[in-house]
Amino acid sequence: MTIESFPGSSGYIDAGVDNKITYFSNTYVLGLTVIAGIGGLLFGYDTGVISGALLYIRDDFEAVDQSSFLQETIVSMALVGAMIGAAAGGWINDAYGRKKATLLADVIFAVGSLVMAAAPDPYVLIAGRLLVGLGVGVASVTAPMYIAEAAPSEIRGGLVSTNVLMITGGQFLSYLVNLAFTEVPGTWRWMLGVAAVPAIVQFSLMLFLPESPRWLYMKKSKSEAIVVLSKIYDPYRLEEELDQLASALEEENQRKNAVSYLDVFRIKEIRLAFFAGAGLQAFQQFTGINTVMYYSPTIVQMAGFSSNQLALLLSLVVALMNAAGTVLGINLIDHFGRRKLALSSLFGVFLSLILLSVAFFLESSGVANVGWLAVLGLALYISFFAPGMGPVPWTVNSEIYPESYRGICGGMSATVNWVSNLIVAQSFLSVADAVGTGWTFMILAGISVAAFGFVVAFVPETKGLTFDEVERIWKEKAWGSSGKGPESESESLLEIGEGE
Known part of the structure; x- marks a missing residue:
C-alpha cells in the first residue's frame, strides 16, 4: 500500500532510500487509528442495534406498541442527536482539540447508553437515544479527522478507512448482540446498555494518547507536536513535515480573520471543497446504503422469504459482507485512489440496483421463484x-479542507450525511408503498448515475498528497494557474489527480 513519487509530494522519503511507508509499518500510528476508531464502532453499533431492540421495547411498553410515532421517534431521535453532535463537533474539534472532543463524545455516549438501559418509560428512553446520538455525531467528525492528521499521506486513506471498518464492524456486532440477548431477561436493556462498554474503554485508552500533532502545532504547542511526529516519522521525513506545518501556520496567521461558517460559502476554494465533500456524504446515503442496512430483513421478506429467522440470518450475512468489503477498500484506497474507487463502486451499485428493481418488477408481475434474484x-x-x-x-472529507476549516467543514459535511441518513430511513418504506419496490430501487439507480457524474465533475484525486498539496488543488480549481491560484506545481498536481 504505497504510492508513486509525485512532484512535490511526500511519497518516497528520499529518492535514493528504499523506505516506503505501509499500513503495518508503524505500529504506533496503527494503534492510534484503532483506538480512535472505537468511535466508529459506537457509530455502527448504535445504528444497527435499535432494529432488534425495538421488537422487545414494544413488548415492555404498551404505549410504544400502539404508536408508530413513538417507534419512529425512538429510532430517529439518535439521528437527530447525531446531526446536532456533528454540527457542534466541528467547532469543538477546532476549539479544544481532537482528543478532548473524543473524550467528550465517550462520556455523552456512555451516559446515554446507561440512561436507555435504565429507562422506566419511553420518554426517558427517547432522551437516552438523543444523548447517544449526540455522542455518535461528535465521534463521526472527530475519529476520521484525528486519524488523518496523525497518518502519513501515503497510507492516510487506508487508515481513515479503518474507521469505516469499525463502523461496519459495529453494525455486524449489533446484530450478534441482538441474537445473543434474545433469551436474557431485560433483553433490550442489555442490547442498549452494553454499548457503554466500548465507550468507557475508548475513554480510558484515549487518556494515554496524544493530541493530533497538526492541531498541537497550529493551536497549542510546537514542541508537543514534534514529540508526537517523531514517533511517526524518521528524522528526514520529520523535517519535511515540520516545514509543511510551518508554512501552513504562516498562511493561517496571514489570514488574521476569525474562522466563521459564512467563510465556507464566501471563500471560493473552500466552497468548492465543501461542495465536493458534502456532496459525497449526501450521495453515500441517497444511493441507498442505509435502505439496505436498516431494512434488509424487510427487503428479504418482500422478496418472498417470510421466515423471520431466515430474514435475520440473511441480514447478518449482509452486515458481514459490508465489513469484509470495507477491508478490501482499505487495501485499495491508497493504491487505486479515491476517485477511481468511488467511480468503480458507483458503477457496480447502479448495476446492482437495476437487478434489484428487475427482481421486484418480476415478483409483482407474478413470476415465481425470483426471491433469490433480489437477495443476489x-x-x-x-x-x-x-x-x-x-x-x-x-x-x-478528512483531507480536503485547510487546517483552520477542517473542523467546521468536517462537522458540516457529517451533518449532511446524518440529515440524508434520516431522510432515507424515514422515506424508503413510504416511497415503496406509493410507487412500488421496483420503482423505488429504479429511483436509487438514477441517483447513483447522478452521483457518478458528480464525482467525475467535482471530486479530484487526493491519493498520496499532503494537506498543503490538496489545498493548492482547490486554489487551482478556484482561480486557475494565475492570479490568486497556485502556479505550475499545483496545476501539475491537479492534472495528476484527474488523470489517474
Whole structure:
C-alpha cells in the first residue's frame, strides 16, 4: 500500500532510500487509528442495534406498541442527536482539540447508553437515544479527522478507512448482540446498555494518547507536536513535515480573520471543497446504503422469504459482507485512489440496483421463484458499495479542507450525511408503498448515475498528497494557474489527480 513519487509530494522519503511507508509499518500510528476508531464502532453499533431492540421495547411498553410515532421517534431521535453532535463537533474539534472532543463524545455516549438501559418509560428512553446520538455525531467528525492528521499521506486513506471498518464492524456486532440477548431477561436493556462498554474503554485508552500533532502545532504547542511526529516519522521525513506545518501556520496567521461558517460559502476554494465533500456524504446515503442496512430483513421478506429467522440470518450475512468489503477498500484506497474507487463502486451499485428493481418488477408481475434474484442484488450491492462509497466520502472529507476549516467543514459535511441518513430511513418504506419496490430501487439507480457524474465533475484525486498539496488543488480549481491560484506545481498536481 504505497504510492508513486509525485512532484512535490511526500511519497518516497528520499529518492535514493528504499523506505516506503505501509499500513503495518508503524505500529504506533496503527494503534492510534484503532483506538480512535472505537468511535466508529459506537457509530455502527448504535445504528444497527435499535432494529432488534425495538421488537422487545414494544413488548415492555404498551404505549410504544400502539404508536408508530413513538417507534419512529425512538429510532430517529439518535439521528437527530447525531446531526446536532456533528454540527457542534466541528467547532469543538477546532476549539479544544481532537482528543478532548473524543473524550467528550465517550462520556455523552456512555451516559446515554446507561440512561436507555435504565429507562422506566419511553420518554426517558427517547432522551437516552438523543444523548447517544449526540455522542455518535461528535465521534463521526472527530475519529476520521484525528486519524488523518496523525497518518502519513501515503497510507492516510487506508487508515481513515479503518474507521469505516469499525463502523461496519459495529453494525455486524449489533446484530450478534441482538441474537445473543434474545433469551436474557431485560433483553433490550442489555442490547442498549452494553454499548457503554466500548465507550468507557475508548475513554480510558484515549487518556494515554496524544493530541493530533497538526492541531498541537497550529493551536497549542510546537514542541508537543514534534514529540508526537517523531514517533511517526524518521528524522528526514520529520523535517519535511515540520516545514509543511510551518508554512501552513504562516498562511493561517496571514489570514488574521476569525474562522466563521459564512467563510465556507464566501471563500471560493473552500466552497468548492465543501461542495465536493458534502456532496459525497449526501450521495453515500441517497444511493441507498442505509435502505439496505436498516431494512434488509424487510427487503428479504418482500422478496418472498417470510421466515423471520431466515430474514435475520440473511441480514447478518449482509452486515458481514459490508465489513469484509470495507477491508478490501482499505487495501485499495491508497493504491487505486479515491476517485477511481468511488467511480468503480458507483458503477457496480447502479448495476446492482437495476437487478434489484428487475427482481421486484418480476415478483409483482407474478413470476415465481425470483426471491433469490433480489437477495443476489443485495449481495452485489454490498460487494460494490462497501469498498468504495463506504470509505471514500469519510476519507476525502478528512483531507480536503485547510487546517483552520477542517473542523467546521468536517462537522458540516457529517451533518449532511446524518440529515440524508434520516431522510432515507424515514422515506424508503413510504416511497415503496406509493410507487412500488421496483420503482423505488429504479429511483436509487438514477441517483447513483447522478452521483457518478458528480464525482467525475467535482471530486479530484487526493491519493498520496499532503494537506498543503490538496489545498493548492482547490486554489487551482478556484482561480486557475494565475492570479490568486497556485502556479505550475499545483496545476501539475491537479492534472495528476484527474488523470489517474
